[in-house]
Amino acid sequence: MPLAAGSPTTxxxxxxxxxxxxxxxxxxxxxxxxxxxxxxxxEGTHAVATGQRPGP
Structure with missing residues (x-):
């Protein structure tokens, strides 16, 4: 079941x-x-971005 918006504990x-x-x-x-x-x-979401190449 996905968590609702807000703190996962409270x-x-x-x-x-x-x-x-x-x-x-x-x-x-x-x-x-x-x-x-x-x-x-x-948009305000924490993004964890991974990749093998630093750029083109």
């Missing part, structure tokens, strides 16, 4: 500046995955 809401969401993006060294990781982070 269910309280976070402020707009804090996020309880985390996204793992693989292949984010280049290309579409890199763009997706940046877009996810810009």
């Amino acid at each position: 269910g309280t809401n976070h402020t707009a500046q804090q996020s309880s969401r985390v996204a793992a993006v693989t292949g984010a060294g280049t290309g579409t995955a890199r763009t997706a990781a940046r877009a996810i982070a810009a």
